[in-house]
Amino acid sequence: MPDESPGALPGAAPHDELEAEQRYLDAAYDRLDEMRQAALRVAEGYAEVQRGGTHQARLERDAATALTRRRLAALDIGDNPLSFGRLDLERDGDDDDDGPYYVGRISVMDADQNPLVIDWRAPVAEPFYRATPVEPMGVARRRHFHTRGRELVGIDDEILDADATAEAGYTVVGEGALLAELERDRTGRMRDIVATIQAEQDEAIRADLPGVLIVAGGPGTGKTAVALHRAAYLLYTHRRRLAARGVLLVGPNPIFLHYIDQVLPSLGEDEVQLATPAALKPQVTVRAVDSDAVAAVKGDARMADVIARALRDRERAVPRDVVVVLDGHRLRLRTRDASRIVERARRRRGTHNERRPSVARAVIDHLRDQYRRSLVRAYEEGAEALRAAPPALFGLEDDDDAEVDLPVASALARGERAPDEWEAELAARIRALPEVRAALERMWPVLTGAELVHDLFSFPALIRSAVDGALSRAEQEGLHRPRPENIRAVPWTAADVPLIDEADALLGPVEAARPRARRRRRRTAEEAEQLAAAARVVEELGLGAYTTGAEVAQRYAGVPGTNGDDGSPELRTYGHVLVDEAQDLTAMQWRMLARRCPSGSMTLVGDPGQSSQPGAVADWDAVLRHLPGHQAPRRVTLSVNYRTPAEIMAVADRVLAAAAAAVEPVRSVR
Numbered sequence: 001m002p003d004e005s006p007g008a009l010p011g012a013a014p015h016d017e018l019e020a021e022q023r024y025l026d027a028a029y030d031r032l033d034e035m036r037q038a039a040l041r042v043a044e045g046y047a048e049v050q051r052g053g054t055h056q057a058r059l060e061r062d063a064a065t066a067l068t069r070r071r072l073a074a075l076d077i078g079d080n081p082l083s084f085g086r087l088d089l090e091r092d093g094d095d096d097d098d099g100p101y102y103v104g105r106i107s108v109m110d111a112d113q114n115p116l117v118i119d120w121r122a123p124v125a126e127p128f129y130r131a132t133p134v135e136p137m138g139v140a141r142r143r144h145f146h147t148r149g150r151e152l153v154g155i156d157d158e159i160l161d162a163d164a165t166a167e168a169g170y171t172v173v174g175e176g177a178l179l180a181e182l183e184r185d186r187t188g189r190m191r192d193i194v195a196t197i198q199a200e201q202d203e204a205i206r207a208d209l210p211g212v213l214i215v216a217g218g219p220g221t222g223k224t225a226v227a228l229h230r231a232a233y234l235l236y237t238h239r240r241r242l243a244a245r246g247v248l249l250v251g252p253n254p255i256f257l258h259y260i261d262q263v264l265p266s267l268g269e270d271e272v273q274l275a276t277p278a279a280l281k282p283q284v285t286v287r288a289v290d291s292d293a294v295a296a297v298k299g300d301a302r303m304a305d306v307i308a309r310a311l312r313d314r315e316r317a318v319p320r321d322v323v324v325v326l327d328g329h330r331l332r333l334r335t336r337d338a339s340r341i342v343e344r345a346r347r348r349r350g351t352h353n354e355r356r357p358s359v360a361r362a363v364i365d366h367l368r369d370q371y372r373r374s375l376v377r378a379y380e381e382g383a384e385a386l387r388a389a390p391p392a393l394f395g396l397e398d399d400d401d402a403e404v405d406l407p408v409a410s411a412l413a414r415g416e417r418a419p420d421e422w423e424a425e426l427a428a429r430i431r432a433l434p435e436v437r438a439a440l441e442r443m444w445p446v447l448t449g450a451e452l453v454h455d456l457f458s459f460p461a462l463i464r465s466a467v468d469g470a471l472s473r474a475e476q477e478g479l480h481r482p483r484p485e486n487i488r489a490v491p492w493t494a495a496d497v498p499l500i501d502e503a504d505a506l507l508g509p510v511e512a513a514r515p516r517a518r519r520r521r522r523r524t525a526e527e528a529e530q531l532a533a534a535a536r537v538v539e540e541l542g543l544g545a546y547t548t549g550a551e552v553a554q555r556y557a558g559v560p561g562t563n564g565d566d567g568s569p570e571l572r573t574y575g576h577v578l579v580d581e582a583q584d585l586t587a588m589q590w591r592m593l594a595r596r597c598p599s600g601s602m603t604l605v606g607d608p609g610q611s612s613q614p615g616a617v618a619d620w621d622a623v624l625r626h627l628p629g630h631q632a633p634r635r636v637t638l639s640v641n642y643r644t645p646a647e648i649m650a651v652a653d654r655v656l657a658a659a660a661a662a663v664e665p666v667r668s669v670r
Contacts, residue, residue: 017171021086021145022152024102028082028116029150032108036075043068077105081147083117085128088141090164103128129236132229133160134202140164141172204636205230207603209238209576211631214620215605217638224255226638227580227605234576234603235272245575248596249274252581273574277589278494280596281501284450288491292614294478298495299586299615301626302470307502310456310466311352311447315342318442324367324435329374331367331430333439341366342443351508352447359444364430371426372412379409446513449503454490458483495615498588505595573598582606582623584613590626600628 043065083104103125104117118125127137140161146154156174159165165172204215204226215230217223231249235242249272278286290298297303317339324331341362345355408418417423430436456462456479463476471479484490492500577597579585583606585593593602608619617623624633 017173018152018155021155025083025145025150025152028102028104028108031110031116032075032077032082032106035108036072039068039071039075043072074106079149080105081145082106082108082150084120084145084147086143086145087125087128087139088143088165088168088170089138090136090140090161091168101125126236129232130206131160132202132205134199135206136160140168141170143173200636200638200640201226201229204638205233207634207636209234209241210599210601212600212624212627212633213603214633214635215603215638216607216620216635218607218609218641220641221638223605223607223638224580227578227603228255230603231578234578238575242575246572247272248574248577248593250277250577250579250593252276252584255580273572277585277592278497280592281497281504284492284497284500286492286494286497288493290493290495291478295493295495295613296586296615297471297475297478298493298499299588299613301587301591303499303588304502304591305470306466307453307456307499308506309468310462311452311503311506312346313462313465314445314447314452315346315352316443317342318439322435322439324430324433326371326429326433329371329378331370331374333363333367333436337366338363338439338443345444351512352444352506353508353510353513356440356444356446356513360431360440363436363440363443364427367430367436368423368426371430372418375409376413379406379413446510447503447507448510449500449505449507450487450490450492452503452507453496453499454483454487457481495586495588498586498592501592501595502588572596575599576601576603578603578605580605583608583611584616585623586613586615587617587622587626590617590623594627598628600630602627 081104083102085103087099087101087103089099089101101115101124102117103120105120106117107115107119107122108117110116120128127139128142131137131139131142137160140159142158142160144156144158145152146156154174157170157172159172201222204213207213207230213230215223215226231247235247251274278284317335318333319335321335322333322338341359344362345359348355348358408422412418456466458481460476460480463479467476481491573596577593579593579602582604594600604620604623611618617626620633620635
């Protein structure tokens with residue numbers, strides 16, 4: 001590294017450190033601006049070159065232009081930080097390769113091609129994400145930058161090798177200073193405590209990706225800091241796998257997203273999503289707040305059965321026979337026949353909306369059979385009603401072809417099939433009858449989760465039926481609310497969101513309720529439109545030598561995040577889910593998260609003794625019952641409180657012991 005880096009400022013105050021680092025970053029930004037200007041001049045030079053020449057010359061010019069444009073795009077970092085940290089390595093004699101190394105968004109070299117900033121993906125940057133005090137990977141101090149635009153507003157140090165840090169005379173700023181102070185106390189007790197902190201944090205940060213990892217600990221044990229480091233460790237170590245499948249970070253505030261954006265710039269919105277539990281369904285606007293008692297009921301695991309029964313109550317036979325008349329033929333859907341159709345549909349696999357087409361087919365086939373039988377009877381009896389049937393029923397244009405009615409009826413009378421066109425037209429006419437459409441909506445309505453929950457909470461009778469004794473009368477009354485005229489005006493609460501998600505999981509996307517042939521036609525039309533659009537883009541941009549419209553359309557169709565569902569972002573699943581303040585989640589919220597992580601790869605960080613939300617799950621074993629159990633969970637307990645003074649914790653421990661008997665006290669070192 002060049003000499004202008006503030007490698008060690010023995011005895012320097014934090015303000016001096018901040019100023020020294022700012023000067024270094026200013027120089028790096030200046031060099032970045034020079035690199036951008038140079039790349040811009042190259043791009044302008046290619047633009048001035050006249051078109052023409054051989055095909056090979058055009059190809060080379062276009063390739064060079066594209067490469068220059070990509071270079072310009074990479075150098076244009078906008079308001080994002082250029083560097084987000086620094087590594088100070090253990091000193092090994094006078095070797096100039098001992099750093100420090102500034103890790104950042106892109107590589108920046110000075111005029112002599114010495115690195116000012118190391119690209120975060122370079123091998124030398126690996127310890128920035130993977131090193132721990134137990135496995136320091138040759139790093140003495142790891143420094144994190146907190147920036148606002150190009151301004152450095154804060155520094156936070158981690159000491160990975162205390163002896164090497166002391167020998168080099170590095171100043172330690174931020175939380176690392178506290179641990180360094182503990183390390184400097186050479187009594188056996190303090191050395192053991194520091195070793196305990198390091199071992200516990202290392203176990204939590206470097207735990208394998210698969211399965212559920214629980215990171216527990218009382219106040220002041222650094223749970224959130226460990227969670228942040230684990231997020232960076234996992235995203236760096238498994239970045240190819242997780243970039244493809246995505247990571248969901250759930251917490252009460254944007255701290256995770258800010259941290260990840262600071263240290264892993266290549267992971268964008270498609271790969272990393274931060275959300276509170278209520279924000280996992282962006283189509284649901286939370287406008288109201290439940291009382292603690294109502295929120296606790298809505299978060300209770302019993303509500304999963306309530307939602308399931310509420311849906312089952314909507315799968316029901318017609319209350320009385322449905323009679324329709326079509327072309328003079330009297331058709332009847334009896335209650336007992338409707339009941340059999342519903343029961344058969346319930347036994348089929350799939351979500352509620354996916355099974356709707358089978359119910360519609362069964363009802364239409366039932367009425368179409370009656371129509372055929374009535375038609376045959378009329379034919380055999382020589383009824384004039386046959387000849388008076390609308391020509392359109394048989395696809396006829398005028399009355400001159402009315403005799404075709406007789407061959408169709410005759411074929412049916414002989415047990416032969418009617419023409420497919422005739423059958424399809426008859427089915428469409430039956431489906432369009434208002435009485436049939438109303439019967440289908442009664443028997444098997446197409447619903448969204450919001451509609452199901454909205455209807456349920458609007459009518460006490462529906463609540464009583466769905467509850468089926470699972471809730472007390474007071475709990476049932478708490479669920480009821482006045483029904484607004486429009487579902488868009490429903491005053492949804494945060495506790496409603498998991499219930500809507502539970503209902504959506506049982507219902508499936510509304511798109512699935514469409515007949516398969518119609519879905520296929522729509523999908524084919526969309527694919528054709530995408531292919532045509534991609535072909536136009538390839539032609540307009542002159543990319544025919546590099547790709548085809550089909551390849552572009554295929555890549556577009558494979559954008560991660562849609563999961564092949566209906567494209568709604570809230571239906572997305574993730575390769576890993578990390579939850580901070582996990583003690584505040586209810587059973588229904590855990591079920592919502594479990595659906596988004598079918599692999600069961602999760603990190604849960606929290607302290608049941610600090611739970612502050614009504615209805616939150618009381619202990620880790622209860623939490624695990626709601627999560628995928630592909631393998632045994634792992635638990636790491638942070639046992640040392642190195643932030644809160646012992647006098648304060650002595651009082652807090654007494655309160656915690658009275659409020660939560662299962663909480664283990666932590667050791668305070670201050």
